[in-house]
Amino acid sequence: MARQLLDRRAFLATSGAAFVASLAPARAEALERAGAVFASAYADGRGGFGAALLTERGDLLATVPLPSRGHDIACHKASGRAFAFARRPGTIAVAFDRDGRTAPQSIVAPSGRHFYGHGVYSPDGKLLYASENNFDGAAGVVGVYDVEAGYSRIGEFSSGGVGPHDMLLLGDGRTLAIANGGIETHPDFGRAKLNLATMAPSLCFVDRIDGSLIERQALPAELHRLSIRHLARDGRNGVYFACQFEGSPTERPPLCGRAVPGQDIRLFEMEPQISAKLKNYVGSIAANRQAGTVAISSPRGNCMMVLDGRTGRVIGQRHMHNVCGVAEMADGYIASTGDGVLFSTSGGNVDGGMLHWDNHMLRVAG
Amino acid sequence: MPVTPVSNAIARFVLPAYENFSKRSGDLSERIGALCASPSPEGLDEVRSAFSNTVVAMAAVSIVRIGPILEDNRLERLLFWPDRRGIGLRQIQVIIAKQDPTATDPGGLAGKSVAVQGLTALEFVLFGEGAETLEQIPNGYRCRLARSIGTNVSGIAKAVLEEWQAPAGFAHGWQNPGPENSAFRDEKESLSALVSLFANGLEYYDTIELGSFLGVTPEKDRPRRALFHRSGNTLRFLQAGLKDFRELYRTSELAALLPDGSAWIDEAVVFGFRHGIAGLESLSGSAADLIESPQQRSKLVFVRTVVRGLGENFGIDMTAALDLTANFSSLDGD
Incomplete structure (x- = not known):
């Protein structure tokens, strides 16, 4: 598969916006005051899309235009490299530099593949792994990109299931945890779900070095419509996962749990009224290792909840219209909404700016 | 207080749509039965015309993608589409080639792949290669298969209609939101x-x-x-x-x-x-x-x-x- 690289200058010219190559003084000051820096994709409300770096106060440090709607962002903290994935079934992702030292670069998925919107860097920052769809084969794959060779795609391996979505690296630096949502889609049919009657989601642990499947974990058969989609590291040796239910809206299945290699997958018991509030749909998940808690959000239910990381018991709830992005920070969490509002445990609410925050937030520094 | 546009939609569109679909699919099923008993070109024409009427009725049902039709894979069982890899076609052809005896019984059919239970499978049986035998062979395998699919479709149609009509069913919940209503608060x-x-x-x-x-x-x-x-x-x-x-x-x-x-x-x-x-x-x-x-x-x-x-x-x-x-x-x- 030959890599395809759009000409950088052409991309910047067509996107009609310039990248902030170095931080302006006011922004540098904002960075100075910030406890942490976060990244999120956004829609600008005028038909444009991008990725932004921001503080918990909502100060924008930099924006990078994207050619279409983005989804999650991966970041290699030590080098400052970042990668904004296209929302599925998008095929153009943009690599950029957190510190603005180099110009952004567009990466196009090879023919026959599209991005699913998530991915992760290797610990040394030399490789990038992206969840992708081999749509004619109806198979999930992990695309492997060589960062220093201009993100050339050097290979791929199976994600272990259909419809891989979120993906992260366990603490060993070698085991990828992959949420295979189980839903077959094909770009010829937009975002329509083609296999709801037979979908079979799984959570797979895959060796990133040789691509071998270490373990596939699945939920009980009666929950085969519970799509496992998002992950957060649990700070020990496993992951928390969050689900979206594709079955009857009158059922109220549990929506999140914890998975550890070598152990049985575990769903947290969830009161039906909690699932009801979440509208059977969790859009994003983050974990705060110090606090031992997990945060989940539901843009459909207009709420976020904080759970005890060991029992899954709900210990806090907050109503927020159109909330989805959540990320951990020193004393709790930060959450973002499609209306442009930010809420952080330390800073409270920051009212909507110009940007509509997309589904995910990531802490990239601090 | 019921939500007026929702009540209007249910009374004036949803219920009539499901009633019509139930009636049309019931009629289709009966005509297939008559064709099997005494095959003729005219009988096959009547069945095909009843199929078209059922398809038109399905169009109305398929825009109401909420409530009972989302239970038990009903929508997929009625209409397995899109089917990008032609799974339904392949499976129904295998059933016909093997003359699978379990498929001609609606109970047995309901236990099979959702792709062979509904209108897209029935379309192949009635219009696909080999369909001309339907006007010739009394109680032939293909006709009994068509009858079985028709019975399955009209059975699902009836079940969905009854759930829409149930006094404390989905329709009531959709029209009457409230804090105790877990689907519509x-x-x-x-x-x-x-x-x-x-x-x-x-x-x-x-x-x-x-x-x-x-x-x-x-x-x-x-x-x-x-x-x-x-x-x-x-x-x-x-x-x-x-x-x-x-x-x-x-x-x-x-x-x-x-x-x-x-x-x-x-x-x-x-x-x-x-x-x-x-x-x-x-x-x-x-x-x-x-x-x-x-x-x-x-x-x-x-x-x-x-x-x-x-x-x-x-x-x-x-x-x-x-x-x-x-x-x-x-x-x-x-």
Whole structure:
């Protein structure tokens, strides 16, 4: 598969916006005051899309235009490299530099593949792994990109299931945890779900070095419509996962749990009224290792909840219209909404700016 | 207090649509039974015509993607489509080739793959290669298979109708939101579900029902992927579907909720439906005819553009005007 690289200058010219190559003084000051820096994709409300770096106060440090709607962002903290994935079934992702030292670069998925919107860097920052769809084969794959060779795609391996979505690296630096949502889609049919009657989601642990499947974990058969989609590291040796239910809206299945290699997958018991509030749909998940808690959000239910990381018991709830992005920070969490509002445990609410925050937030520094 | 547009939609569109589908599929099932008992070319014509009527009735049912039809894989069992890899076709051909005795019993059929239980499978049995034997062989395997699928479809249709009619069923919950109602906690949630039928349904119509066979460019056209192309019902299904959306919009009286200053949305919607439907009414022929003639193809592209605009009128404009949760992720989330 030959890599395809759009000409950088052409991309910047067509996107009609310039990248902030170095931080302006006011922004540098904002960075100075910030406890942490976060990244999120956004829609600008005028038909444009991008990725932004921001503080918990909502100060924008930099924006990078994207050619279409983005989804999650991966970041290699030590080098400052970042990668904004296209929302599925998008095929153009943009690599950029957190510190603005180099110009952004567009990466196009090879023919026959599209991005699913998530991915992760290797610990040394030399490789990038992206969840992708081999749509004619109806198979999930992990695309492997060589960062220093201009993100050339050097290979791929199976994600272990259909419809891989979120993906992260366990603490060993070698085991990828992959949420295979189980839903077959094909770009010829937009975002329509083609296999709801037979979908079979799984959570797979895959060796990133040789691509071998270490373990596939699945939920009980009666929950085969519970799509496992998002992950957060649990700070020990496993992951928390969050689900979206594709079955009857009158059922109220549990929506999140914890998975550890070598152990049985575990769903947290969830009161039906909690699932009801979440509208059977969790859009994003983050974990705060110090606090031992997990945060989940539901843009459909207009709420976020904080759970005890060991029992899954709900210990806090907050109503927020159109909330989805959540990320951990020193004393709790930060959450973002499609209306442009930010809420952080330390800073409270920051009212909507110009940007509509997309589904995910990531802490990239601090 | 019941939510008026939801009550209107249920009483004036949803229940009649499901009643009609139940009646049409029951009639189809009976006619297949008669054909099996005494096969004739006229009998097969009658069955095929009853199939077309059932397809038209299905168009109305398929835009009401909420409630009982989402239980037990009913929608997929009635209509396994899109089927990009031709799973349904392959499976029904295997059943016919092997003369699988368990498939001619509706109970046995209901335990098989959802892809062989509904209208797309029945279409192959009635119109596909070998269908001419239906007018010759009394109680032949193929006819008994058709009867079994027909019985399964009309059984699902009846079950869904009964659930819609049940006094404390889904319909009651949708019309009567409240804190104790886990599916619809307030009026906005009930209304959002109604507006979503248009926003998501029109997006589906654009990207799937049209997009499955109408490519971005003529080189990407795929007439054999069109729904019901084998029976020549593609256009009929599309025409019925857009008219059904208009009927659902009109009878629900959703427009009455629009605040002053947003009346233009109703005008845009009425305009869109009128021109989209007129465009479809000016077309004729099979799925292949629709795209092989440049004039017809061009009209179909026009219809798609209109439908896309209608989807935005509901998903963006009306959602904002009625202060409902923004449908940021449309067909599904991520």
